[in-house]
Amino acid sequence: MENNYMSTWKKSSIRIGTPTNLLAALTAFVPVIYLCTAYGCWPDPSIVLSAWGLTALSFGAFYVVEPVSYYASLGMSGTYLSFLSGNIGNMRVPCAALALDVTKSEAGTIQAEVVSTMAICGSIITNLIATTSAAIIGSAVVAVLPAFINKGLQTYASAAIFGATFGNFAIKKPKVAVFGLAIPLICKLFIPIPAWMVIVCSVFGTVGIARMFYNAEKKVAK
C-alpha cells in the first residue's frame, strides 16, 4: 500500500508543483511589463540580456546545482515548494529536518514526505507573514529596535541557523560531519574554484565519504 501510495503522491506533487512553479516564473514579469507599458520605458533587449548574463554568471549554475543537492533533504513536494518560496537553506531545510527528527520519520517513507511537506508549508506561512508585515510596518519597527539587535538579526541569523542545523545532523553522523565541514572549508581557504563547484564538492564529496563509512559498517556487521 505504501509503495502504491508513493507513486500516487509523486504524480500529485508533479501535478501541483509543475504548473505553479512555471506560472510563478511568468507572473513575476507582470510588474515590469506593466511598468514598461504604462511609462513607455521598454529597455533595449540586448541590455536586458546582458544584465541577465552578468547575473547568470554568478547564479546560473545554482539553478541546477541547488535543486540536485537539496532534493534528498526536501523530497519532491518540498522541492517545488522550496524553490518557489525561497529561503531554502535558512528556513525550508532546517524546518523540514527538525520536523523529520521530532516525528522520528524515516527517509523515503510517505510519512517523511507528509511531515517535511507540512513543515515547509508552515515555514512559508511564517515568511509570508514576515515579509508582509515588513511591507506594512517594517520601517517603524526597525526604528525602535536597538541597533545591535537589528545588526545581530541581519548579520548573524543565517550563520546561527546554518550552524544549528548542521549541529543537528552532526550529532547523528559525527564522522561524516567532520568531512562535511572540512571539505568546503579547505576549498574556500586553499583551492580557488567558483562557488557552485564548492557546493558540488561539498555535497558529493560528503556523500562519497558517507558511502565509504556505510560500506565499512556493513562489512563489520557481516
Place this chain on the structure above:
Amino acid sequence: MDYLAISNLPIFWLLASLTIIVSAVQTILFVRQANKATRECHLDPQLPKQAFKIGLISAIGPACGVFIVMVGLMAAIGGPIAWLRLSIIGAAATELSAATMGATASGVTLGGEGYTLTVLAVSWFAMALNGAGWLVFTGVATPALEKLRDKMSGGDIGWLAAMSAACSIGIFGYLNANQMIGAGGSIAVGPAIAVLTGALSMMGISRFIVPRYPKLAEYSLGIAMIIGIACAIVYDFAAA
C-alpha cells in the same frame, strides 16, 4: 520621474501580489495533499499538524532576519518589488546583485545618476529572469531529480537515509564555510562564532535537554539560533 516614487505606487503592490498568491495557493494545495495522504495511509493525524507547527515556529527566527533585511531592500528597490522578491525564490543578496547588474549593463549605478525608469525596468527584468532560472528548472526537471535520487540510492533504504543525511551535511557544511570565510579567504570571526555556537548549542540541547524535556524539541532550533546570534553579538561588543 523619481523611480522610487513610481516603484511604490499602489498598482505595483497589486501586481506583485499575483506571484505571492500563486505561492500561497501552491502551499494550500500541498497541505491538502499531505492531509489526504495522512488519511489514506492511516498515519497519525497529529503528525501533519505537529509538523506544520514545527515549521511555523522554527521559521520565526530567520523570518525576523528577513523582516529587517526587507526594510533595507525596500529602501533600495521599492516596497512592492522587495515584497515580491523576498517572498519567493531569491535572497536579498541575490536580488540586489541582479538589480545591480541591471544598472551595470546600462552603464550606471543602482539608484545613482542616470538611473532612469528604463534602467529600473532592466533591473526588474534581471531579477525576474534570475528567479525564473530556478522556477523553470524545478518546474520542468524535478521528476528527473527523483529518478536521480532513486538511482543514487539503488533501492537500499538504509543507504537512502545515510545518503540524504550526507547531502544535508554537505550542503550545510558549505553554507557554514561560506559564512565563516569572508572575502579574500580571511576568517569572518563574528559569523564563525554564530555558526560554531549555534552548532554546539543544538548538539547540547539535543543530547542533554530534549531527552528530559521532549516538548522543547520543537523549539530547539530556534533556541540554538538565538544562542548563536547572542554569542556573536557579545563578540561584537567585546571586540569593539
